[in-house]
Amino acid sequence: xxxxxxxxxxxxxxxxxxxxxxxxxxxxxxxxxxxxxxxxxxxxxxxxxxxxxxxxxxxxxxxxxxxxxxxxxxxxxxxxxxxxxxxxxxxxxxxxxxxxxxxxxxxxxxxxxxxxxxxxxx
Amino acid sequence: xxxxxxxxxxxxxxxxxxxxxxxxxxxxxxxxxxxxxxxxxxxxxxxxxxxxxxxxxxxxxxxxxxxxxxxxxxxxxxxxxxxxxxxxxxxxxxxxxxxxxxxxxxxxxxxxxxxxxxxxxxxxxxxxxxxx
Numbered sequence: 274x275x276x277x278x279x280x281x282x283x284x285x286x287x288x289x290x291x292x293x294x295x296x297x298x299x300x301x302x303x304x305x306x307x308x309x310x311x312x313x314x315x316x317x318x319x320x321x322x323x324x325x326x327x328x329x330x331x332x333x334x335x336x337x338x339x340x341x342x343x344x345x346x347x348x349x350x351x352x353x354x355x356x357x358x359x360x361x362x363x364x365x366x367x368x369x370x371x372x373x374x375x376x377x378x379x380x381x382x383x384x385x386x387x388x389x390x391x392x393x394x395x
Numbered sequence: 396x397x398x399x400x401x402x403x404x405x406x407x408x409x410x411x412x413x414x415x416x417x418x419x420x421x422x423x424x425x426x427x428x429x430x431x432x433x434x435x436x437x438x439x440x441x442x443x444x445x446x447x448x449x450x451x452x453x454x455x456x457x458x459x460x461x462x463x464x465x466x467x468x469x470x471x472x473x474x475x476x477x478x479x480x481x482x483x484x485x486x487x488x489x490x491x492x493x494x495x496x497x498x499x500x501x502x503x504x505x506x507x508x509x510x511x512x513x514x515x516x517x518x519x520x521x522x523x524x525x526x527x
Contacts, residue, residue: 276485283489289513290490291497292506297432299513300486302520314479316431317472320465322487323432326494327462334455341442341452347416348460352424356464359428360471375430376524382436383517389440390510 282308283322290326297323298379305372312372313363415445420460427464431472435461 286300297319304315334340363371419441427434438457442448448456472478 279485283486284493287490287493288497320469339455344416348420352420355424380521387514
């Protein structure tokens with residue numbers, strides 16, 4: 274039964290992700306708030322569950338020539354290093370604090386997104 | 396003759412661009428590693444405004460960037476013992492199913508209200524996680 278509830282959480286975030294709206298930012302709070310999953314586990318779940326769908330989506334985008342390769346290595350290579358650093362940093366922070374940090378980040382992101390969308394329709 | 400690489404026409408191509416590219420990647424990586432997500436929403440505006448990426452290509456390009464970063468982060472998180480298969484597998488299944496549904500809906504619904512509602516829900520969730 275619990276299994277199905279987790280599938281449901283995935284579907285919710287997948288729908289938003291499929292619409293191009295950042296499913297991860299739904300899944301992590303969803304898991305953390307309603308399912309009492311720890312922050313680190315929620316983040317890990319988001320990272321890994323995102324992969325299969327991302328691969329499929331990317332293949333489609335590549336076929337449709339929607340990907341811009343300009344400076345791509347300049348972007349990805351530094352990213353790899355900061356990403357690994359970020360992982361170690363997350364591990365060093367306790368779950369409660371990480372949750373709060375994520376919450377703050379989420380709030381800022383939501384304001385930014387809201388403002389951007391309102392500006393678009395003006 | 397068309398190549399798979401975007402032509403440089405209309406895009407800056409100087410050392411400032413390189414710095415912006417490095418900055419974009421560094422920030423995306425840090426957010427991805429630290430928070431396990433959300434990097435894409437930062438990368439898209441950076442691609443469009445700093446790197447002058449065609450907005451129509453920004454989401455797809457962001458995916459190309461975020462995918463390897465998420466894979467690496469995922470490996471590290473799993474190695475650190477944070478990954479719970481009992482959560483990850485059903486969620487993964489749901490995400491794939493939801494993703495297909497979402498891509499389908501994208502062509503049918505206006506995204507404006509979805510984004511508005513989504514922003515409000517995110518803000519509320521953010522506040523809850525931050526203070527409670």
